[in-house]
Amino acid sequence: MNSPLSCKNLRLFSKSVACKCLALVAIALFYRALLLSYAPGNAALDKITSLIRAPYISDSGRIRTDKFLEVPQIVWGLNNQKIAFARACLTARLMNRTLLLPSLSSSLFYKEIDKLRPIPFDKVFQFERFNSLCSGFVRLAQFSDVRNRAQRFDLEKGSGRRWTVERDLEQLKQSSRNGSIDEFEVIRVIGKNPFLWHDHWPVKEYAKVFECMVVVDEISREADKVVMKIREAGAKAKLEPESKTGIESPVPFVAVHMRIEIDWMIHCKKLEQRKKVSEICSSKREILERVGNISGLKTPTLLYLAVADSLLEEKEEDSSVLSGWRDGLIPFEKKKLGVKEEIYGKYSYLIQSAIDYEVCLRADVFVGNSFSTFSSLIVLERTQKARRLGFVSSCEDGGGENEWRSYAYNLAGESKRVPRRWMTNMTDSSLQAISYGSNSVSCSSE
Ligand SMILES: *[C@@H]1O[C@H](CO)[C@@H](O)[C@H](O)[C@H]1NC(C)=O
Ligand SMILES: *[C@@H]1O[C@H](CO)[C@@H](O)[C@H](O)[C@H]1NC(C)=O
Ligand SMILES: *[C@@H]1O[C@H](CO)[C@@H](O)[C@H](O)[C@H]1NC(C)=O
Numbered sequence: 001m002n003s004p005l006s007c008k009n010l011r012l013f014s015k016s017v018a019c020k021c022l023a024l025v026a027i028a029l030f031y032r033a034l035l036l037s038y039a040p041g042n043a044a045l046d047k048i049t050s051l052i053r054a055p056y057i058s059d060s061g062r063i064r065t066d067k068f069l070e071v072p073q074i075v076w077g078l079n080n081q082k083i084a085f086a087r088a089c090l091t092a093r094l095m096n097r098t099l100l101l102p103s104l105s106s107s108l109f110y111k112e113i114d115k116l117r118p119i120p121f122d123k124v125f126q127f128e129r130f131n132s133l134c135s136g137f138v139r140l141a142q143f144s145d146v147r148n149r150a151q152r153f154d155l156e157k158g159s160g161r162r163w164t165v166e167r168d169l170e171q172l173k174q175s176s177r178n179g180s181i182d183e184f185e186v187i188r189v190i191g192k193n194p195f196l197w198h199d200h201w202p203v204k205e206y207a208k209v210f211e212c213m214v215v216v217d218e219i220s221r222e223a224d225k226v227v228m229k230i231r232e233a234g235a236k237a238k239l240e241p242e243s244k245t246g247i248e249s250p251v252p253f254v255a256v257h258m259r260i261e262i263d264w265m266i267h268c269k270k271l272e273q274r275k276k277v278s279e280i281c282s283s284k285r286e287i288l289e290r291v292g293n294i295s296g297l298k299t300p301t302l303l304y305l306a307v308a309d310s311l312l313e314e315k316e317e318d319s320s321v322l323s324g325w326r327d328g329l330i331p332f333e334k335k336k337l338g339v340k341e342e343i344y345g346k347y348s349y350l351i352q353s354a355i356d357y358e359v360c361l362r363a364d365v366f367v368g369n370s371f372s373t374f375s376s377l378i379v380l381e382r383t384q385k386a387r388r389l390g391f392v393s394s395c396e397d398g399g400g401e402n403e404w405r406s407y408a409y410n411l412a413g414e415s416k417r418v419p420r421r422w423m424t425n426m427t428d429s430s431l432q433a434i435s436y437g438s439n440s441v442s443c444s445s446e
């Protein structure tokens, strides 16, 4: 993945090219001055200067490193923020511009603007790593890379019903074609946060951006600790009945993204009415039964319940998610694992979600709700991993191991009482189809 042509090498390379150019230009200028014995005009000089300053050429030669796109602060939940970020990247790509490092938001408040608590992108995701993984596709830069911040064009996105997808795309294309706009060093999009922008890109392009988003080491270490705690708890559970055998292979664990908090239930009931479908909300009972019926789970199996616990806490429901599971499934949530205060408690909302996301990503089996963005993005990333291992379809439930299995508990599988296998259809033409408001999940990535 790591291209041998790192940024550093490219920079060195470009420097030497720039030096040679400079030398040639200097020689040319010298002769020209000799021959004509007057200085070249301003326009010619400008042209030469711009040649010398021409940025190094990225892999595909299209993302300009001296033209930038700036976007409004990115808000809401972790996954909405990831989608918003990817959308901003793809917008910058459309304009062949470098995206200026946007601010994410560390808190969930979205109505009170003053509580949005901006957090720089590179406090959550690795900046250099992003550029090296996404090299030639999209590019990020710091604000300090901008030469003249006053040289900025404000591009206002339209809104309302008449602001259609087509008009939006046309506006973006127009403004990159329009020389007097494209001339600006920075184009700043103002108005809505990028999550609310119209979507113009296929799933594959989003997936590519997501792949370049690697969490910073601190977050990944915390996720490792949580996974270790889960596996330890699993090893204990396994050892008790037959403690002579010792620890063999690591105990597999299943992560379940349970959405049963009141707010979600109200939201999803409304959604069911609006969409006239009945498979969005799953009761706790339905989740318990369907997860319990997943084939091929060895017992005992550890369940990690990823629940929106800040919401549950207020209602003292913590203990109830732990009860009612079938024999052989041993449920844990953060408190019972002993990671609630020790690990999660140290961080803001956004970082907590990022840790939980990483934990679910690493699970042997993941079960989520196909109407949740959090679940959908996890499945998307797991599908990418499965594809790399050669699994493009999971339609038959072979109960195999190491294939990054995922399920949607809100949808019935072969029978009403089993969950449906779930893979992201990577050929879908828009993220909408796979990320929010969908109950037509695929079991194949092609
Ligand atoms: C962006 O790059 C593509 C491919 O090189 C090119 O066709 C297009 O004209 C460029 N657009 C702008 C605004 O530079
Ligand atoms: C280019 O954009 C400028 C600034 O918005 C505008 O005044 C001008 O009419 C546009 N030119 C064309 C050819 O669209
Ligand atoms: C699913 O689980 C229920 C109750 O736990 C059980 O009665 C049923 O037979 C199971 N169905 C399948 C297909 O395994």
Ligand SMILES: *[C@@H]1O[C@H](CO)[C@@H](O)[C@H](O)[C@H]1NC(C)=O
Residues within 6 Å of the ligand: 425, 426, 427, 428, 429, 442, 443, 444, 445, 446
């Ligand atoms: C994936 O999406 C494409 C485009 O929407 C569709 O044609 C195809 O049938 C889907 N594949 C599966 C396996 O659902």
